[in-house]
Amino acid sequence: MLSARQLLVYGLIAGFVAGLLAFGVARTVGEPSVNAAIAVEEGAPSTTHSHTSSPAAPHDHGDEDELFSRGTQSTWGLLTATQVFGTALGGLAGLMSALAMGRMGRLRSEVTTAVTVAVGFVAAYAVPFAKYPPNPPAVGDPDTIAERTTTFFGFIALSVVVAVAAVYLATYLSRRHGGFVGVAAGSAAYGVVMLVAARLMPTYHEVPHDFPATTLYDFRFASFATQLTLWAGIAVVLGLLLVRATRTARTSVAPRELQPA
Numbered sequence: 001m002l003s004a005r006q007l008l009v010y011g012l013i014a015g016f017v018a019g020l021l022a023f024g025v026a027r028t029v030g031e032p033s034v035n036a037a038i039a040v041e042e043g044a045p046s047t048t049h050s051h052t053s054s055p056a057a058p059h060d061h062g063d064e065d066e067l068f069s070r071g072t073q074s075t076w077g078l079l080t081a082t083q084v085f086g087t088a089l090g091g092l093a094g095l096m097s098a099l100a101m102g103r104m105g106r107l108r109s110e111v112t113t114a115v116t117v118a119v120g121f122v123a124a125y126a127v128p129f130a131k132y133p134p135n136p137p138a139v140g141d142p143d144t145i146a147e148r149t150t151t152f153f154g155f156i157a158l159s160v161v162v163a164v165a166a167v168y169l170a171t172y173l174s175r176r177h178g179g180f181v182g183v184a185a186g187s188a189a190y191g192v193v194m195l196v197a198a199r200l201m202p203t204y205h206e207v208p209h210d211f212p213a214t215t216l217y218d219f220r221f222a223s224f225a226t227q228l229t230l231w232a233g234i235a236v237v238l239g240l241l242l243v244r245a246t247r248t249a250r251t252s253v254a255p256r257e258l259q260p261a
Helices: 004-043 071-101 109-131 140-175 179-200 215-256
Strands: none
Touching: 004 071, 004 215, 071 109, 071 179, 109 140, 109 179, 109 215, 140 179
16 A cells, blocks of 8 residues: 555646646636736726725736736746646645545545545535636726635635535445445535535625626636646546556565465
8 A cells, every 4th residue: 555655746746747737728728818808907997996896996007017027927927836736736635645545445546536636626626616716807806805815715615624524424424324325415415515605605796797708708717627627637647656556566566476485
């Protein structure tokens, strides 16, 4: 059985590779929508809003001194961000997989890893995305950014905690009533709790009525596609590394078993 250190190393490698894949998606699919949103922002008249439910006031990039040019942000800056975040996320996925090994019944190591990453994606990104979808440049009131950030990360933390509890519930029930009952009950419990939480937590309506719907959709689609590529890439690469490690371990043990005592 692989150690936590080995899984951490494999996770870091998987995250690095997945970061490259995510960069490719973000560069080809995401950047056009970002450029379109910036064009809308720069072409919009300056207005002032004072309430969180109102559209945010756009600001003119021309009045600000940018530390990095737009070209640098969309290439090396984007690559650095996806690589750093991807590698860190891969390492975390490796550690979480190490904790999950042996706690999900008789699942093989690569399957356990895939399930762990899938649960992480749903809890840490997909569900928070449904409640608080990302907004492109020109959308969002600067006066509420601290409040919105705190609420967003608080919702992510709640989702992860509830997901962990749901996994334990599913595992407990699976051992007594079968896998279908356990998974169904755990999924239902997570869904109900998060639906109630989403209903109770504040909602921010800051998209201007005249903001192009196509640009907003393209930006959010690209954001989701980039994250899906990153998480799926980690699951696939980490799983392949585990399959290779398992086969290598078996081939190294087999000759020893054939040797006379």
